[in-house]
Amino acid sequence: MPIRVTLPDGSSLLLREHATGADAAAAIGPGLARAALAVRVSHPEAGEAPVLRDLTAELPDGARIELITAKSGRDALQLIRHDAAHVLASAVSELYPGVKISIGPPIEDGFYYDFDFPEGSTVSEDAFPAIEERMRAHVEASERFVRTEVPVQEARAHFLRQQQDYKVELIDDLVRSADPDAPLRTVSLYRNGSFTDLCRGPHSPGTERIGAFKLQSVAGAYWRGDPSRKMLTRIYGTAFFTHRELAEHIERLEQARARDHRRLGRELKLFSFHDVSPGSPFWRPAGMVVWNELTALWREQNAQRGYEEVKTPILYDVELWRQSGHWEKYREHMYFSEVESRVMGLKPMNCPAHIQIYKDERRSYRDLPVRYSEAGLVHRHEASGVLHGLLRVRHITQDDAHIFCSEEQVEEEVKQCLRFAFHLYAIFGFEVRLELSTRPPQRIGSELMWDRAEAALTGALEAERLAYELNPGDGAFYGPKIDLHMTDSIGRSWQLGTVQLDYSMPERFDLTYTGADNAEHRPVMIHRALLGSFERFIGILIEHYAGRLPLWLAPVQGVVLSVSERFAGPAADAADRLRRAGLRFELDARGESVSRKIREAELRKVPYMLIVGEREQRDGTVAVRERDGTQRAGVRLEQLAADLQRQVADRSS
RNA sequence: GCCGGAAUAGCUCAGCUGGCAGAGCACCUGUCUUGUAAACAGGGGGUCACGGGUUCGAAUCCCGUUUCCGGCUCCA
Numbered sequence: 001m002p003i004r005v006t007l008p009d010g011s012s013l014l015l016r017e018h019a020t021g022a023d024a025a026a027a028i029g030p031g032l033a034r035a036a037l038a039v040r041v042s043h044p045e046a047g048e049a050p051v052l053r054d055l056t057a058e059l060p061d062g063a064r065i066e067l068i069t070a071k072s073g074r075d076a077l078q079l080i081r082h083d084a085a086h087v088l089a090s091a092v093s094e095l096y097p098g099v100k101i102s103i104g105p106p107i108e109d110g111f112y113y114d115f116d117f118p119e120g121s122t123v124s125e126d127a128f129p130a131i132e133e134r135m136r137a138h139v140e141a142s143e144r145f146v147r148t149e150v151p152v153q154e155a156r157a158h159f160l161r162q163q164q165d166y167k168v169e170l171i172d173d174l175v176r177s178a179d180p181d182a183p184l185r186t187v188s189l190y191r192n193g194s195f196t197d198l199c200r201g202p203h204s205p206g207t208e209r210i211g212a213f214k215l216q217s218v219a220g221a222y223w224r225g226d227p228s229r230k231m232l233t234r235i236y237g238t239a240f241f242t243h244r245e246l247a248e249h250i251e252r253l254e255q256a257r258a259r260d261h262r263r264l265g266r267e268l269k270l271f272s273f274h275d276v277s278p279g280s281p282f283w284r285p286a287g288m289v290v291w292n293e294l295t296a297l298w299r300e301q302n303a304q305r306g307y308e309e310v311k312t313p314i315l316y317d318v319e320l321w322r323q324s325g326h327w328e329k330y331r332e333h334m335y336f337s338e339v340e341s342r343v344m345g346l347k348p349m350n351c352p353a354h355i356q357i358y359k360d361e362r363r364s365y366r367d368l369p370v371r372y373s374e375a376g377l378v379h380r381h382e383a384s385g386v387l388h389g390l391l392r393v394r395h396i397t398q399d400d401a402h403i404f405c406s407e408e409q410v411e412e413e414v415k416q417c418l419r420f421a422f423h424l425y426a427i428f429g430f431e432v433r434l435e436l437s438t439r440p441p442q443r444i445g446s447e448l449m450w451d452r453a454e455a456a457l458t459g460a461l462e463a464e465r466l467a468y469e470l471n472p473g474d475g476a477f478y479g480p481k482i483d484l485h486m487t488d489s490i491g492r493s494w495q496l497g498t499v500q501l502d503y504s505m506p507e508r509f510d511l512t513y514t515g516a517d518n519a520e521h522r523p524v525m526i527h528r529a530l531l532g533s534f535e536r537f538i539g540i541l542i543e544h545y546a547g548r549l550p551l552w553l554a555p556v557q558g559v560v561l562s563v564s565e566r567f568a569g570p571a572a573d574a575a576d577r578l579r580r581a582g583l584r585f586e587l588d589a590r591g592e593s594v595s596r597k598i599r600e601a602e603l604r605k606v607p608y609m610l611i612v613g614e615r616e617q618r619d620g621t622v623a624v625r626e627r628d629g630t631q632r633a634g635v636r637l638e639q640l641a642a643d644l645q646r647q648v649a650d651r652s653s
Numbered sequence: 654g655c656c657g658g659a660a661u662a663g664c665u666c667a668g669c670u671g672g673c674a675g676a677g678c679a680c681c682u683g684u685c686u687u688g689u690a691a692a693c694a695g696g697g698g699g700u701c702a703c704g705g706g707u708u709c710g711a712a713u714c715c716c717g718u719u720u721c722c723g724g725c726u727c728c729a
Contacts, residue, residue: 112724124657219724220656227726231656234724262722266664275702275720330729349729383654383727384720392728476729495728564686591686599690613688625689 003061015059022055022205025067035069037079037204052079054147054202070211070241077240080210081106083145083203084135084239087210088113090195091134092235096123101197102166102223102232109249110238114221116166117233128215131235138207143192145203155187155198166223167198212246213239261542262389268547268604270538270555271390279387279394281535286555289584290538293553295375297427297651298399298531305420307373307401312353314377318343323508324352329477333381350376351502351527354402355509358523363513368523369405369413375534376400390539391494397534403526404511407452410501410524414460414482417499421484421530425496427651428541430486432496434466437474437481444478445503453501454480478504484530486540494540497530548605548627551644552651555584556606558644560622561597562589563613571612574622574637581641583648585610602627607653608644 003019006012007028015023021039025032039057042050042064052068052075059065070076085104092099092115104113117123123131150158152175159167171187178184190199192207214237221234240246257263265271270287273280283291299309318336321327326334326348335346347353354372363370376398386392403413425432436457439450457480461468468482475481479501487493502525505511512520531537541549551557558578562571568589578585585608588597594611601609611623615633624632624640647653 122657217723218657221725222655225726227655231725233656236724273721278720326729333727333729380728385654385656385725386727387721561689563688566686593687593692594689595687596691597687597689602690609689611688615688623688629689631689 003059005059005062006064008064008066018058020056020058021053021065021067024059024065025055028067032067032069035071036067037070037072037076037209038068038202040066040068040075052202054145055205056147057202070209078106079202079204080241081111081239083207084210084213084237085111085113086145086190086192086195086197086199086203087135087138087207087213088131088215088235088237089115089197090138090193091131092123093195095127095131095134100164100166103170104197110216110236112221112234112236114223114232114234116223116230123218123233123235125215125218132213132215135213138193139210139213140208141193142206142208144206146191147201147203148189148191149186150189151186152184155189158189158196159198170198209241210239211241212243213237214246214250259543259546260389261391261539264542264547265390265539268542268555270542273389277395278384279382279392281390281393281395287538289555290541290549290553291534294531294534294538294541297424298375301420301424302373302401305371305416306369307371310354310357310372310374312347312350312357312374312376314347314379315344316347316352318345320352321345324505325508326352335379335381346379347376348378348380350374350378350398350400351402351505351525352509355505355511355525358404358511359509363404363523365406365513365515365521368513369403369409371401371403373399373401390535390542393533393535395535398529399531399534399537401528403528404506404513404523405526406513406515406521407456407524410453410456410526411459411463413526414457414499414501415464417526417528417530418460418464418466418482421497421499424530425484425486428544430496430544433485433487433493434461434468435471435474435483435485436461436468437471437476437483439480440473440475440477442477443475449503450480453503457482457499457501476500476502478502494532494536496532496537496540498528498532500527501525502527548607550651551607551653552648554605554607556586556604557584557648558608558610559586559588559597559601559606560610560612561594561601562587563594563611565589565591567612567614567617570617574610574612577637578641578644581645583641583644598625610640 001017002014003017004012004014005024013024013027015027022033022036024039025036036055038052039055040050041053041059042048043060043062044064045062068075068079082105085106089101089104093101096117098118100116102114102116104111152171156168156171159171174187175184187198188201189196190201190203216236216238219234219236220231223229223232238246238249240249265287268286269284270290271281271283274282302309318327321334330348334348337344354374357372358370378396378398380394380396382392382394387394405413438454443450461482481498481500483495484497485493485495505525506522511523513523515521560571560575562568571589572587575585575587590597598609605627607627609625611625616622619634621634621636622640624635
């Protein structure tokens with residue numbers, strides 16, 4: 001009995017009984033038959049969501065199908081990258097007898113495979129050429145990916161015989177986690193050449209579909225991501241349909257390296273790191289300008305929104321950390337020191353400090369909300385292996401604030417925090433993604449409290465008509481939170497802000513306010529950071545702008561260049577006048593060629609270069625070159641200064 | 654913290670199998686007086702990360718430590 005399937009354009013196709021995706025492709029045309037890699041099958045009437053299948057899989061009658069080809073984008077790339085992972089495992093298994101294989105999925109930009117190499121043999125990037133050569137042999141051999149369904153015990157016995165312990169463990173786990181009403185009877189294996197792997201699939205028809213591949217790096221990775229389990233050796237690679245796409249990808253990686261904030265930080269003399277204080281940036285004069293401009297923005301914007309700035313110590317009696325719960329939950333990440341037999345701890349968070357100030361007075365409901373902001377310096381002992389330039393540091397200056405408010409005020413305050421955040425991000429052109437994290441399994445407080453807290457956050461998000469992802473169970477132990485993530489100009493994601501409801505600290509520190517009913521009430525704390533930390537945010541800015549900081553943030557906004565030493569006088573005058581106009585201008589009247597001075601200013605990514613020579617001296621003007629190379633001759637200095645002042649004032653460039 | 658790799662002048666890097674520590678840029682001095690991304694010449698600059706070991710001899714080989722890089726775990 002023939003079957004009928006529906007194609008994406010709505011037309012239907014009649015196929016013989018037991019027809020496969022490959023049959024469907026052939027029925028549509030020989031070109032598609034050659035190009036097809038897999039098929040996406042759904043069966044809406046049977047309530048089945050779309051799933052990718054091998055071309056050799058039988059199609060169910062009445063299914064909707066879509067053939068996947070190299071042009072199908074991400075799905076297609078994932079397929080051949082998964083293929084490439086199997087080819088990598090094939091090659092490594094041949095070259096390193098006794099290696100144990102574990103898992104090898106496709107990932108965002110490529111794929112990896114985790115191996116357990118026999119005792120005493122490791123692999124480094126030096127081995128890549130040999131492995132790649134062997135992989136190429138598999139690709140050139142056009143091996144078929146053959147799927148077989150085998151009974152669980154048979155598969156288990158197979159991998160046990162081969163001493164593939166990780167595969168045996170995976171099978172055992174699959175059996176254990178199966179629905180008791182539908183016990184697992186078979187598992188699928190994929191074979192290419194003489195290599196067989198436990199794998200759910202799907203795969204493309206054969207290894208020749210991997211047009212271009214490259215191994216990239218080797219790294220350690222815990223088996224199943226569990227630090228108490230064995231560390232495996234992970235080999236990363238990537239694959240594309242064409243060599244050209246692979247080359248473009250490698251080019252993109254090069255460009256990302258060129259905008260690495262650690263490199264730019266050194267080249268632009270913004271900051272440095274020193275062994276004497278690992279994980280703590282030393283801000284150099286140029287970096288300090290950026291820091292101060294950003295801080296000024298933060299201070300000005302906070303003041304406009306009813307925040308009062310405070311400043312609190314960094315060193316506290318350990319008793320405070322016992323009371324706050326940090327001693328219990330966070331001790332390993334804190335720094336302690338004992339002086340005159342009193343143990344003191346460096347603060348890893350500012351909240352207990354702001355609480356002290358809240359408690360300086362008796363508070364009335366009329367005082368609420370109380371909003372304290374602080375560029376709070378905290379220290380966290382981040383594990384040595386996680387430090388990363390400005391993006392992961394031990395010395396952290398948070399753009400912190402704590403809002404003490406009544407429960408009724410929570411939603412409105414959260415709304416204001418979100419609006420504030422969006423206002424700030426818009427200045428830099430950042431697009432953000434929101435995540436709402438709700439009650440975790442380990443938590444304090446009543447269910448009623450959590451209901452109200454989550455409702456307040458949800459209410460704020462909905463009232464602001466903001467799209468968000470839900471992260472059930474990912475909230476802090478003391479309350480739910482909204483996290484704000486940005487995607488930078490090369491597609492990477494960073495967490496910036498966080499807005500957290502906190503019902504724990506007010507309890508632990510017995511915070512109160514007197515209500516209209518003359519009774520004592522418990523305030524709620526909102527813990528919020530919008531930039532995240534100044535260190536991290538500046539790191540992100542550097543990468544976002546590839547070092548070409550906007551005028552208002554640029555450490556040096558312009559350089560006045562004399563054509564020769566003869567024009568040092570008028571050039572110095574111009575620089576002086578711009579400096580008096582509040583602009584950060586330097587003078588370069590050295591006896592060097594104009595070309596050289598231009599080149600040096602360009603390398604420093606200075607926004608404006610003003611050239612003063614014969615003509616300019618005569619006309620009382622300057623020639624303006626912007627860092628993108630555009631030029632204007634005969635510009636009047638007053639006009640330029642006014643224009644730049646305006647750009648700086650509204651931070652428009 | 655764990656796995657792997659690296660550390661040579663301020664920066665980027667060369668230095669082969671153990672045999673006198675180098676280049677370019679930067680810096681200093683001099684000449685040139687420059688018109689939109691590198692004028693020319695000369696000069697100074699090193700505990701080869703640190704500590705131990707092997708060796709007649711170590712930047713080079715071995716062990717340990719520190720820091721950094723790429724991941725993993727973590728990021729309250």
